[in-house]
Amino acid sequence: MAAPLDDRALVAAAQGGDRSALDHLFRRHYDRVYAVCRRITGNDADAADAAQEAMIAMVRGLARFDGRASFGTWAYRIATNASLDELRRRRRRPLVAGRDRDDEGPSHEVADPDSGVRIEQLGDRYLIDAALAALPEDFRIPVVLRDVGDLDYAEIAAVLDVPIGTVKSRIARGRGLLAATISRADGNRDALADRPTSAPTDSP
């Protein structure tokens, strides 16, 4: 069985017009690109849009990709920019009353034995989304690139065009703020869980 081609070989083939190489390369990276977009934009719909824009931008810029950085670093840089563009567009869009598409959780019309676990997971999802949304972009993006994109400090510095020391300090600060926000929210949730949900019926 042939060994899978590495990114460099796939990029070279795609630059030479090999469609299947591009398809293979993009399928390999789509999930991570989407994950970065998801964490920067904060919701599924904008993340899907941003990821698509990023893929199209990658095709358009592929001829100029010179391989000095890894394809992943280059791809996440584009995904980051696409996500920021998406956020800017979102700010310009009028707010629509009602629930966001992403707010539509699983239906619970039928009793689901795992519903408790699912609700808990949904709660955690919202918690991290809310904590990230509250984090300034300067901290959010390096943390996302590190913990979701798995880029190292130097790669993040290249993406953001800031010194490595700045990257380290922003990641540390961002993690500190996220941890504090989540800890506070968990404390509140625990406090709510400990509180009786209704007055005892047998109370006088």
Next chain:
Amino acid sequence: MNDDDLTSLHELASSHLDGDNSPDARADVAATAQLQAMVAAFQSVRTQLADVPPAPIAAREAALAAALAVFDEQQVAPAACAADLEPAASAPVISLASRRRWPSRVMGVAAAVAVLGVVGLGITQLGGKSDSSSSADSAAKTQMDAVGGGDVQVESAAESVPAMAPPSTIGSINSAGSVATVINTPADLAALPSPAANDADPAAGVPASNIDQRTASSHGAAVACLSDTQVYLADIFYDGMFGIAARDTVTGVTSAIADDCTVLVSAAP
């Protein structure tokens, strides 16, 4: 504990999590309960962050299809241009951003129509005064004059109409005073005139008129993207975005380039 102390503890814990600490720093973390708690909290944050809900399959396939369609267009376009055919045999791909940019595109077209109207009025008023027997100006001069403005612009535009209509222009929102040529199709891009050869600066290998325009361009970031073989042609407005047009002097391919170095579209000669 003040903020500075907390910040340095955060940095120590964060670097520890990333495996970036020195042996001494690792020993410090191992010996300090507070730092260990911070590392655990940061690890928890990392786990939650990485737990991204999977991308919907439909979204993934749509994104890949859209990207591959753009790739196909790029592969087809050079051959189609060479054969002087209409490009894009496949269905055109409209990016999400383009779809949302329709108001700015409408504004762009409206502005271009207004500019053409003003030029047309000038032609009507000055038509009798111009020397209609002079038709030697090239399309390149028409373009250069359009950037320069003034009476020459009107005269050149009037003279070149039978050969090639002058491109529409639009003022950049971001840079008052600069004029961008409106590009609607790859053919418009390919039709942009090259700099006049007799303006060449032998020392730089770049036409002197281009050096002036590089300086004049309001898209210095895009100009900086050019390779050694590419020459700047004009500031342009394409697909709702401002950028520059540049031509490769080796291949003759003309590209529309955005400020972030993205090639928006290319056209073969």
